[in-house]
Amino acid sequence: MVVILLGPPGVGKGTQAVRLAEELYAAHVSTGDLLRTARREGTELGKKAQEYMDGGELVPDDVILALVREHLAGIAPETDVLFDGFPRTTVQATGLRTVLTEVGREVDGVVLLEAPDEALVKRLSGRRSCPDCGAVYNVYSNPAGVEDTCDRCGGSLVHRADDAPDTVSRRLEVYREQTAPLVSYYESDPAPLARVRADRSVDEVYGDFRTAVEGVR
Numbered sequence: 001m002v003v004i005l006l007g008p009p010g011v012g013k014g015t016q017a018v019r020l021a022e023e024l025y026a027a028h029v030s031t032g033d034l035l036r037t038a039r040r041e042g043t044e045l046g047k048k049a050q051e052y053m054d055g056g057e058l059v060p061d062d063v064i065l066a067l068v069r070e071h072l073a074g075i076a077p078e079t080d081v082l083f084d085g086f087p088r089t090t091v092q093a094t095g096l097r098t099v100l101t102e103v104g105r106e107v108d109g110v111v112l113l114e115a116p117d118e119a120l121v122k123r124l125s126g127r128r129s130c131p132d133c134g135a136v137y138n139v140y141s142n143p144a145g146v147e148d149t150c151d152r153c154g155g156s157l158v159h160r161a162d163d164a165p166d167t168v169s170r171r172l173e174v175y176r177e178q179t180a181p182l183v184s185y186y187e188s189d190p191a192p193l194a195r196v197r198a199d200r201s202v203d204e205v206y207g208d209f210r211t212a213v214e215g216v217r
């Protein structure tokens with residue numbers, strides 16, 4: 001099964017995807033996490049991505065598609081995959097189709113998480129994430145057991161630089177301009193698209209998200 005988790009920054013894609021991937025033993029593929037790892041490791045890719053990420057812009061499609069292709073090659077064909085934060089443009093969506101066809105797979109379903117902008121801005125201001133394992137917390141709605149410490153791996157939590165207010169408004173604009181058109185792209189696709197209201201508690205959203213994904217399986 002290949003499922004895409006679509007939605008604006010701050011809607012909770014990472015939180016939901018990490019939890020479901022754990023429960024289903026699925027691979028959680030977050031291009032944002034892959035890029036942050038590349039930056040931390042100081043690779044060529046990380047250096048190339050840095051400026052775009054810090055400005056809230058999208059990293060070029062060819063860079064992202066090469067990254068995803070390489071990453072997918074390391075995932076067993078029978079493993080379920082949850083894409084989080086990818087694709088983000090129609091070029092990436094078309095590219096993904098090609099990459100999946102090459103390995104005998106296709107997109108089986110899309111889940112769109114939706115919330116009003118005010119909720120997204122608040123979430124992003126309270127978001128803390130673990131640079132070591134990618135777990136995501138929120139000081140308002142989903143705090144770590146011990147302040148600033150990751151429950152899963154004990155790493156020190158950080159507030160991402162691109163969650164600063166100016167970058168957040170640019171990221172929301174970029175979402176509306178470049179990523180939101182994917183909703184109609186996937187609505188006209190044979191794979192089902194489910195909408196889940198995400199301005200609710202993590203558990204409530206998770207229940208509906210899980211049901212939507214189970215429907216695809």
Ligand code: AMP
Pocket residue numbers: 009031032033035052053054056057058059060064084085086087088092162171
């Ligand atoms: P995220 O953690 O998914 O919010 O991603 C953080 C940043 O990484 C984004 O603001 C982009 O600069 C970059 N990024 C992540 N995924 C993609 C993608 N699929 N296409 C282009 N840029 C991406």
